Amino acid sequence: MLNDMQTMDDLLDNCANEPIRIPGAIQPHGALLTLLETDWTVQQASANAWQMLNIGSDVQPGDPLVRWLGEAQTEALRDAVQDADLHSLDPLPMQFAGQAFDGLLHRHDGLLFLELEPVATQASMQGLGPRLTRTLRRLQSAKSLDDLYAISVSEIRALTGYDRVMIYRFEEEGHGQVIAESATADLDAYLGLFFPATDIPQQARELYRLNWLRIIPDAAYVPAPLVPALRPDTGEPLDMSHSVLRSVSPIHCQYMHNMGVRSSMSISLLKDERLWGLISCGNREPLQVPHTLRSACQTIGQVLSMQISLLEDQQTQRQRLAKHHMLDRLSRAMNESADDVYNGLLENSQALLTLVDAHGAAVIIDGQVHLVGQCPSTEQVSALQQWLQNRPGSVFETSSLGAVFPDAQAYQRVASGLLAFSLPKPVANGVLWFRAEVRGSVEWSGNPQQAKRVVNDRLQPRESFALWEQQVEGKARAWSAGEVYAVSDLRRSALEADLSRQVLREKEAVRARDELVAVVSHDLRSPLTVIVMQCGMMQRVINADATASTKRLNSAVDILQRASSRMTSLLEDLLDTSKIEAGRYFIDAERLEVSQLFEDAWSLLTPLALSKFIDLTFHAEPDLTIFADPERMFQVLSNLVGNAIKFTPKAGSVKVTAAGEGDHVVFTVVDTGEGIRSDQLPHVFERYWRRREGNPSGTGLGLYISQGIVRVHGGELTASSEEGVGSEFRFTVPRASMAS
Template sequence: MTPQDQDAFEELLANCADEPIRFPGAIQPHGLLLTLSEPALQIIQVSANVETLLARTPPSLIGQPLHSLIGTEYTAQVLDALAQSAFSEAAPLHFELNGTAFEGLLHRHQGVLILELEIHVKNFQPRNVAGINIHLGRMLQRLQAATTLQALYDISVKEIQAMTGYDRVLIYRFEEEGHGQVIAEASDPSMEVFNGLFFPASDIPEQARELYRTNWLRIIPNADYQPVPLVPKLRPDTQTPLDLSFATLRSVSPIHCQYMKNMGVLSSMSISLLKGDRLWGLISCGNRQPLHVPHELRMACQTIGQVLSLQISAMETLELTRQREAKIETLALLNQAMIDSSQSVFDGLAQHPATLMALVEADGIAMIEDKQLHRYGNCPEPEEIRALHKWLQARDEPVFASHHLSSVYPPAAQYQSVTSGVLAMSLPKPVDNGVLWFRAEVKENINWSGDPRKPLDLENSDAGLRLRPRTSFEIWKVEMAGISRKWSHGDVFAANDLRRSALENDLARQVRREQEAVRARDELVAVVSHDLRNPMTVISMLCGMMQKAFSSDGAHTSRRISTAIDTMQQATARMNTLLEDLLDTSKIDAGRYTISPQPLDVGHIFEEAQSLLTPLAQDKDISISFEADPDLRVHADPERLFQVLSNLIGNAIKFTPRLGTVGVCAKSVGNEIVFSVRDSGEGIPKEHLPHVFDRYWTIKEGNPTGTGLGLYITQGIVEAHGGHIVAESEPGQGSEFRFTVPRLD
């Protein structure tokens, strides 16, 4: 082939993939097709063979009512059918027009009603149509009684061949790689046998597969037909070709017709096999002579395809369940090994390499955790494993499986004799980690129907170069290299389940470590608080005694010593406060903060707070007020409630400028007492307000001694009482803190 021919071939191949098979603009000649407007049922388009079949010219029918062509009685039947909700799935209508019997099929698509009048097949020989239902019932019972998938396949092809009379009936299954394999066949002895052969993906292009997925059945009675064009060519309402995706009479690609002839058949019928909404395979029927299977028999075959689809899905699901159940005991052993390990989950797995390999029938296994790499069995070299693992990490797939690794990771070709397949899983951790199972290369010969590298060819015609489907279907043996045994659904399930267990165990270990760290911190805080409290008390007492010995009215040296003692007392008091805050914080963090609630009178609490805190306000000439509804009683811990009030009121006084105001009030709302502390200070910036109760948050400006724990502890105390606390603030207008405590009835 010259470079020019090669370029032409590539262009024609691309055009073939884009061939508008849903919009052929024509139908097969074993019937005629009309598109109708609704509700008037005026004829919009009609196939050109209406002239030969019904002696009416297409132009004379466009715009005319349907009854002008088929009569009022048959039109009434069409209207009755349209009144049914599932009319497209109903039995065909039967018409007798111009001496020819027709079966009428109706469906709507893309805003237009399509009526197909298929010529009725009389005296069909292979099986009496009247006995179809009886035979179908018996066959469905046989399908349901089948215990293996292969038995299902064999029953289906034999029965469909007996019912229809096709020379060959086979089941074709699509593989993950895109190509397909014939897995069952019933053929006339004189036919070439295709059972077991593989066919390249290009034999059934993607858009053709989509039509098979959306249509249960397609029939071509005679591949030697001349397409019948639609008149007019385009839909008058949209000026676009008519979409015939769901039309029984839809004309097919001329390349496909030639493909059929090259296979030695002139008639075909295809029944789709679906798994969920995915095209699983096809029941493909072929006959050496033209053969038009009647609608009733086609529907019986379609039913077989639907039942077979359900049975295949059910039996594959059952097989998957069996595969999974076979792994459960081994997975439980490995899970226990991870639990028992004192180090990490990967260390636990590394103690059981043989069990891990047996889990998925691997030839070798590698475990990676940070700098550690454990290898068992037949594995690539360490640096090769590290490079492969890095590539797997970049893919970011929790579980990866391939039985042809070099096809997606070319460096694997260097060690494909040792490893051609890999199954891998990893955990979301900051260090490199993972388990990689390896399978060795298994060289085998694959029998293809013809050369898979040449599904299409070029030929010269009057119009120039054009594509020609391959003419040879002889067995073509290809040795497959760099391929291992496939990983089964059970193998992939096992990898996923092991990953889930490893993840749960790893997270449990992290939680335990964090809990132990918190417990150790709490114990340290408690010890430090206890051990320091007594010395700090002694220091404070000694400072007081020394203070009396040095009068501020004494000598200059005495005044300096007195000032130093004041500073020591302040520092000691601050350290005591900080120790108390740290102890409270550790208890709140650990969820061990306890209170001793008792009945309290709010008025008495306010009196105590007023006597202790008013002097602080007076030092800054701040006006402070306490207001409470009469006879308010709460159920609270007196020391902790006073701690909350003193913290909030103390902050309000601290951050309110001279001559400002602070108001404290309490009132009954439902089953709670709402306390509020309002000030006229500078307020809290809006971006800081959501964080005021965070641990260690504090306003730095004008608050050099703040620890950032006061409001955090205040919130913990309130919540320990079963209440909640909120803060509101407007810069320049002050702040308000409100908290609730259960009311005592």
Template sequence: MKPMPAISADPLRDDCASEPIHIPGSIQPHGLLLTLSEPALVVLQASTNVNTELGLGAAPLSGQALGSLIGAHALAQVRLALADLDADEDELHQVTLNGNLFDALLHRHQGLLFLELERAVSPRHAAALHVARTLRRLQSAKSLDGLYQTCVTEIRALTGYDRVTLYRFEQEGHGKVIGESLSDGMQPYLGLCFPASDIPPQARELYRLNWIRVIPDAAYQPVPILPALRPDNGRPLDLSFAVLRSVSPVHCLYLKNMGVRSSMSISLLKDDQLWGLITCGHREPLRVPHELRTACSSIGQLLSMQITLLQEQEARRQQQEKTVMIDALADAMAGDTLDVMESLLPHAQTLLDLTGAHGLAILVEERLHCFGACPTEAEIRALYPWVQQQGKGVVSSHQLAVDFPAAAAYQAIASGLLAIRLPKPVNNAVMWFRPELKSTVNWSGQPIKHQDAGAGTSSPRLSFELWKQQVDGKALQWSASVLQAVESLRRHALELDLARQVQREHAAVRARDELVAVVSHDLRSPLTILLMQCGMMRKLVPADDTKANLRMATAIETMQNATSRMNTLLEDLIDISRIEAGRYQVALQSLEVNATLDQLGLMWHPLAAAKGINLTWRAQPGLRVQADPERLFQVFSNLLGNALKFTDLGGAIEVIAQAADDHVLFRVCDNGAGIGAAQLPYIFERYWTSREGNPTGSGLGLYISHGIIQAHGGTLWAESVAGQGSVFSFRLAAAP
């Protein structure tokens, strides 16, 4: 057994991959090709054998009318074929040229009409009966393996080729023979792999575009097309859809090395991508009639649909099994109070069955639980940061030592990794492990090209004998259904984890509310008593100006102010609790705006006058607003209190009320210190006390005012320029 060479580094493979096989400039010699302009059907280019077949000598054909070359009767048949082409019909039309019968094939590409005249060949048997039988057998296949074998057996019986193989492209790009039918003496390829370099990308694209491709004799001499470039644009002629298109000389040598003289391939597509090929080979030249080729094309299309159908049926069956397991795991997570990951511990076997893994590790914070064949605890903990770094909810690898080199130390038991984790700050993951498949891949010959030393050109590999490659460090790949299943499991875990977080937060809010209620209830009574006692003590202090009496009066006043502040803070805490719990309630009623502002003025005018600040009110007459009078008074108290605090002696404060559509707009304007642009976005947050000169502020007033206005269904915002003043505005619904 030998290690596989680095094919991707082979310059000969690169040469083959860059070969422009769609513009060979020639055709195979079993037919004629002409390109025509429409609607006049004037010849633009023609294969050189047209002159020979029609007995025209060596005269150039470009620019001549098609009818003048093939005659009126043949031209009429071509026009019938053209009518079918326009009607999207696939009928066979034949023309006779110089006593020889030709099949007329038409297609359009890049603004040209292509006419291919392929020498007719009689079928060995009536294709219709065989095709009907083949289609019935394909449709009745119950498994993919049965479908593959039925296909190759029926196509060999239909066409007479010595070998028919069904070749599937694997994820890595190479192909594998999964079905085969042989005549005696042919080398079997069933189960062998063919390297990706055997069919370069541009060849795969042509297979994708054309259902069928035929080479009746790989030892042919190409027939040139003249003129070499298109007369209308000077470019090479694109023969991507031409049946007669000449093939790469490298491919012809490839067929020779394989021991076949003629070949046919039928494309198999899935989701419009090349899924595989049915390849046919014969030891002698073989012409397959157009009628049989059309039938084979239909078989390829039906087989493509049947493969997709059976694969989807199998995928649905597997998905149903996995859905049952996921539902059971989701119920286990939902019915437990533990961390959702830890809730899975009793269901380790179900988790292993879900993915077909051999080992399982569940990490919850610092706790690691392992089941089955796993790396050591230290190795798993060293692997986890790499899983985190991938930044994905689901991480998968079937060659972990390549993706995470440290895993080479334990690749025998963990060459495959599948992991899910939740977006939480703590360590958490479910990790599945698959062992290394220390296996042998059987190749049809060593996958390497050779170079012709004399010509300096590349040639296909020479040998198709069995060549074995030892594969190390790889596990069975995680299927799409497994990846979908663990993604679904992760989604359930994420939803349940978020639900538990919400429940915990709601419980914390309830506990806080209860604590606030108890504290406020238990503190209000002693605070009220303190305020009353302070009032009584002030009355008992003599009114004379002795030093002792003044000191006593000052101490009592300090106690009274501190107690009042504590009482205010208690009220603020209760308001915050209600706002954050979404239970802040307001008792709305219709208020006359002017009367409300007059009532506020009775309290705030004396306070403003005492500080030497001019406080004015201005409101449109007749305004009414829907508001809770007590809460509205609280908002104004906070806004006016701040304005007075940060407006200097001689400053001005103005309160304005005006109609704004179906709302009333209130503004409290001052020409005080203002708020810096860096601080303005944060002023309605809790505990905002960053303004200089506000050492005694609690930072709760604006936050509570914002919550009160929101509870009214209104909005509160601020505009300010440092050193010039501030404007606090809010909208409330107008009352009828």
């Protein structure tokens, strides 16, 4: 038994990989030529081309096209393909030995394909234009999907004369269902029946997606092989993915025979570039539908595709709007909840179930599972949530949970349907809705378990299409698009509410921190001032009695005084940092002479520079004025120049300049220090950068605060440096106008 199953699996794999794109032959109701446009030679021809086009056997592939088509038709073809889009040439009229042909053209894989179909009498084409116009108007005026489907199948059957025309929609699981049908009275009805996914393998579906229409006039045809069998230029089989005449799989021809169909036509229905379904036409006798009529049917299929998308979207939008009131209620509940936002959902459990018409729901808050209505156990929900967390996508839905999550088969009676959303990791919060199993039956066209069979080690399609009823378990009523959208909208509201609370908590934390810093700064500043004053008095007393012991005491007092001063400086910096981060750092700007600013800075910083024999210079353009806060601007300048002096070796230089540049004044502080390493330069304006530079004497906040001050003034502070050469700090400040 195992060997039989393995044989079937192997044969099914072979079927799925059957080379249907490269059959090496065509259906013989037309002829095929492939052309190389660089030299206009025929590369390959179908074996029936000589007879159909009345060409002598001395003409062979590799010969110029003119030998195949004649001078006039060759020139007409060359001019047409060079001057026009190939779709606009659909078809190109041609004639051979008194027989009219439709020339169908497309380019693929470096070749020009010319497919030639004999044109039958034009009598059947009379009045086609007005009929097509009327059909399209009816399609566009359809108010429901059912009306749309019914109009399509009846109109195409009336236009073409097929015995049966039906619309076949692909389901999520891969199989398809007939959702509309028009057929002669003596045929069995397929409406509502399901067809197994194996009837149309995946690679065949992809060709349906790429090509709007596929026709088989007579499934009992004898294929016309290509001559030569392989492409002369590549030695590979010819890819005929877009060929109208491409020969089809023998298995499919046998399938048609078993179904009692001799000819068929399929029109693809696409939605969002995805194969949504097919308009499938079948006839018990051979039927050749002319190209012009096929084009009309293709147009109907294209309009139907657009109308299906439009009406489905409208239906989804109506469903979505119907949920609006319930979504508002749940969103308000989340926003008003005193605890976690998801507690608001638990407090409105009935609304939570009603939102998507669920039998049960689970709300997971910080890993804790809260159950509402009919649900699996807490442990089962936890395992399910963990599985969901590892799946892509923010919203998950299925009506057959056990098929994708086998553990769910243990509780499929209460939860065969699942609609859920989770939050991004590492947050474990989420909401899961459950629908109970709906036991029933599904009607198939034939037993899906016998869709393929093996005869003499060859795979054969099923022979029976008789009604077959299957009992279904582990399946719930499907979730509608509107319900899925509602869950997506609720997830967004939950994220917004949760984010809003986080922002509020962070604002409260910042406010509390600011208040603490202000209180600490104020309460410590006074005693520190007293300590500094007392240290000064003690030093004066000690200096009056200069002994060895008093010198040691004087040194200790000096250390205490410096530590107190540094603590005062740190408190000031922390207060400034807090204001900058909270966006409450204000300045009192006024007209300020740059020369005066430089003079004050020179007076303060020159003694520090002289102690290291550093050449400190200030230079400003004459009559340069800025609009700035004098105290804060002096703070920036003294910080930058002080740092430059600190990090410049003895006998170096520090140059400070100011120059007008448009509406701003540019200040630069250039030193000849050791420079800043390239990996450290991006971090110099971060808080506590001194730790990276090994600068224990600073607070690590000076450059951070300086940048904040410059930005509040409407300027920008930047740094550049080269190791072993020095550093340059540059900042801009608005220039004072004459009216300032």
